[in-house]
Amino acid sequence: xxxxxxxxILECLSGYFSKRHPSLALGRGDDCALLENTPRLCxxxxxxxxxxxxxxxxxxxxxxxxKALAVNISDLAACGARPLAFSLCLGLPPxxxxxxxxxxxxxxxxxxDAHNMALAxxxxxxxRSLHISITVWGQCGDGFLKRGTSLPGDxxxxxxxxxxxRIGLSMLETLGRKALEDWPAACAAHLRPKVRTEAGLxxxxxxxxxxxxxxxxGLARDLPRLLHADNRHFGADIALPEDxxxxxxxxxxxMYAKNPAxxxxxxxxxxxxxxxxxxxxxxxxAIPGLCRIGTVTETSEIVCNGNSLESIGFDHFASQLPxxxxxxxxx
Numbered sequence: 001x002x003x004x005x006x007x008x009i010l011e012c013l014s015g016y017f018s019k020r021h022p023s024l025a026l027g028r029g030d031d032c033a034l035l036e037n038t039p040r041l042c043x044x045x046x047x048x049x050x051x052x053x054x055x056x057x058x059x060x061x062x063x064x065x066x067k068a069l070a071v072n073i074s075d076l077a078a079c080g081a082r083p084l085a086f087s088l089c090l091g092l093p094p095x096x097x098x099x100x101x102x103x104x105x106x107x108x109x110x111x112x113d114a115h116n117m118a119l120a121x122x123x124x125x126x127x128r129s130l131h132i133s134i135t136v137w138g139q140c141g142d143g144f145l146k147r148g149t150s151l152p153g154d155x156x157x158x159x160x161x162x163x164x165x166r167i168g169l170s171m172l173e174t175l176g177r178k179a180l181e182d183w184p185a186a187c188a189a190h191l192r193p194k195v196r197t198e199a200g201l202x203x204x205x206x207x208x209x210x211x212x213x214x215x216x217x218g219l220a221r222d223l224p225r226l227l228h229a230d231n232r233h234f235g236a237d238i239a240l241p242e243d244x245x246x247x248x249x250x251x252x253x254x255m256y257a258k259n260p261a262x263x264x265x266x267x268x269x270x271x272x273x274x275x276x277x278x279x280x281x282x283x284x285x286a287i288p289g290l291c292r293i294g295t296v297t298e299t300s301e302i303v304c305n306g307n308s309l310e311s312i313g314f315d316h317f318a319s320q321l322p323x324x325x326x327x328x329x330x331x
Contacts, residue, residue, distance in 0.1 A: 006124050009098075013101075013105055013119070017118075023036055023085050023118045028120065032121070033121045035120070041139060041140075042076065042138050042140055043135060045134065045136075046134055048064075048133070055172075057176060058172045058177045060107070061100045061102075061107065062103050062104070062107030062110075064104055064132070065106065067192060067193065069111050070111055070195050071216070072086065072136040073111070073197060074195050076138035076197070077199065077201075078214040078273060079200065079212070080145040080203055080204025080209070081140050081200070083115040084117065084139050085119070085120045086117055086134055086135060086136040088108075088122035088134055091126070092130065093128055093129055140204075143209040145204055145209055145210065145211070145212040146212070148211060148232075149209075150234055151234075151278075152234060152296050153295065154211075154295070155276065155277060155278070155281075155292050155294075156236055156293050156296060157293060158290075158293050159272060159275075162219050162270050163245065163263050163267035164185060164248065166190075166263070166268060167183065167189075167248060167252045167263070167267070168183060168186035168190030203275065206284070206285065207281055208278055211226055212226075212273060212275040213226050214274070215274050216268055218268040219264065219265040219267075219274065220265040220309055220310065226274055234298065234299075235296070237294050239294055240305060244293075265309060276296050
């Protein structure tokens with residue numbers, strides 16, 4: 001069924017997202033929404049654009065809805081915030097049907113319900129390609145985690161795998177959804193990244209809250225962002241031995257004669273949490289999946305497995321990108 005009117009779309013949306021929610025004093029339908037009981041808020045926004053961040057050729061509508069919200073919730077997790085609500089702006093091309101929208105809202109609502117998030121409002125428009133823009137709000141609890149608080153001697157850690165989503169992108173670009181048969185973890189990392197909200201909330205309770213961010217542009221590019229603040233430019237000595245990397249990443253590296261650690265550090269969109277904290281703080285943390293990978297150093301050099309690491313990774317505005325990335329732009 002084609003899209004017949006804004007009212008029909010909004011009616012469809014209301015089947016998945018109630019206008020009433022504990023986080024809302026006033027929900028959708030007025031010029032602004034009004035959030036309830038929110039003394040301290042943090043907010044983040046992301047664009048999710050067709051043929052830039054995803055392709056409908058191998059993303060199901062449910063995948064698109066899920067990931068569009070997931071990448072925003074990941075920003076809240078990286079700040080130790082509890083998700084509350086979000087707004088959704090959609091630019092819809094003529095070939096989008098009501099059945100596609102039903103599936104899109106279904107995939108998005110699964111993640112929203114899991115985090116008890118309200119859909120507060122948004123906007124609709126006709127567009128030449130599918131454009132999605134989401135803004136999320138979260139509530140700061142024990143502490144607001146940010147980048148740039150690292151000190152020399154601090155331990156550097158990861159929560160989650162790195163490098164997988166880039167491999168998933170490469171295989172999906174090459175094989176389409178058939179890639180899920182042989183590369184299930186890598187494809188899942190790209191299509192439906194894990195959101196580590198509970199880990200972020202737990203880290204916010206640490207005695208000295210860690211410096212924290214999520215890995216969206218690759219460890220090589222994001223690690224300096226974690227460490228640098230004001231005029232301070234600390235470095236890092238990290239180790240990524242093969243037994244710490246995912247088997248699918250190792251298999252991919254072997255197939256294409258690539259360095260596994262290099263593949264891990266240049267891959268983006270894994271949305272792992274990357275942080276640093278004092279050694280004694282790290283020993284006290286009991287967070288599933290947390291893995292120490294190195295130490296903050298006085299110098300500005302980033303060293304991985306004994307080799308100097310360049311700040312490479314995905315940049316939307318770089319003049320030259322690897323073939324799959326220049327087509328899809330999703331890493």
